[in-house]
Amino acid sequence: MSRITLLTLQVLVAVVAIAIWHFATTVPVFGRLLLPPFFFSNPFDVAERIYKWFYTGSVWRHLWITLAESTLAFVIGSLGGALVGFWFARRPIVAAVFDPYVKMMNALPRVVLAPIFALWLGLGIWSKVALGFTLVFFVVFFNVYQGVKEVSPTILANARMLGMNERQLMRNVYWPSALSWMFSSLHTSVGFAVVGAVVGEYLGSAAGLGYLIQQAEGVFDVAGVFAGMFVLSAFVIVIDVLVSMVERRLLVWRPTVGEARA
């Protein structure tokens, strides 16, 4: 399928979905609407709301806050996860001691931490960053741990035969391997950073996309809720595209699935 055809079909899906939504919420069938506008709003109201947000510029502040929280959660979570993952992988005893606690904390649904973080860190951005951190940290931690553990024994033996000492092994073998695993989970960890920020905002804050949605919900402003969801989706897609670009740059040395060799 050519790029143009694919794009056309993708756009077509959106057009059809919006058309159905519009039809069901505005055109009566046998005297009644299929979807009550009170619960489902309609495409024009939502579009108008989004337009107004951007026209008046009121949405930028919320986007900016969510972006800042996500970025901080991602950066701090990645750094922490990478360092601890690396440390555990190189010190099996430490890993063995902490193993049950790591599993326990990872099993905990992070949402329950949101009120605690709000108590500890207030309703500002840091409670959201903390929530995102707990999500990102484990993704990166497990990947880096695996990356260091799974270095091919042949490559390791080769490095040692080439004369690398422990420090050079770290730099030239363990780190690149760990980073490649970390980068391959970039989409997941960035996604989690956004989830942490938005859920945190939703559960208690004064700004951000999650706050916007939560506010609209509080007054049964369904158009506002839908508008918030659309802006959030667009936000996530833009970030995802950026991540893909970064990924292509960082993982040039990796075969793409199609060209992988035996």
Next chain:
Amino acid sequence: MGEAAVAEKSGSINPASRAVGLNGVTIAFTVANGTYNAVEQASLSVADGEFVSIVGPTGCGKSTLLNAAAGLIAPAAGSVDVFGRTLTGLNHDAGYLFQSDALFPWKTAIDNVAIGLEIAGVDTAEAKRRAQEWLTRVGLGNFANRYPHMLSGGQRKRVGLAQVLIRDPKILLMDEPFGPLDAQTRQIMGNLLLDLWSADKKAVLFVTHDLEEAIALSDRVVIMSAGPASHIIGDWKVPIARPRDISEVKLEKGFHELHREIWNMLKAEVLKGYAQSGA
């Protein structure tokens, strides 16, 4: 030939000029039901500048023996000496071309070759310059910026060869380096190897399962018995003059006679090997 030849051969190399010596080496692996002696009482000498091939049935312990010579595995009994000194850790005089892919996948060809110099303290620009020279020497001058996955199997082996040789090791250990390559590429690689080797004769310990390749390349061919408890059971000098061309060496008078003689012994071991691994 056989045991007598082994004894005579090992004795004939003066220990001082001997690059690698395996003295009654036994290598034991811990397995589920105790220990498994992959190699037992194996003795072999490689003189400085000598090209020795090890041939044996698959799974007999060729890689294991090479790992012992590299210092990657410590023998359970016996010893390894390198230029007269008993080996205790890694063999720093040796370069090792591994059987499976060992290039750093996250480094380009040129960085893979340069790394051996960089870690030894050579500055980056100089290391790269020499790496480029080596890539050209192995016929990959235009592939410097490719990552390993963008190279063919044969090209990766060339990069591996350059990676090892740039450090100018006194001993070269090679484990079925041309194993996965097609026949033509093997010949080209074989000739390339002989060219590089003849420039400054290193001691080479070359593992292969291909007897023709072993004879074509080597000064000496040794045969390992089928495992377990594999050891060296035959040792032949190759009486073919150098320089050689791999594709023509098979037409030499001595080649077929020697091939038949060695194959008679090897065949029995290969069959034993099949019988054991099948059981």
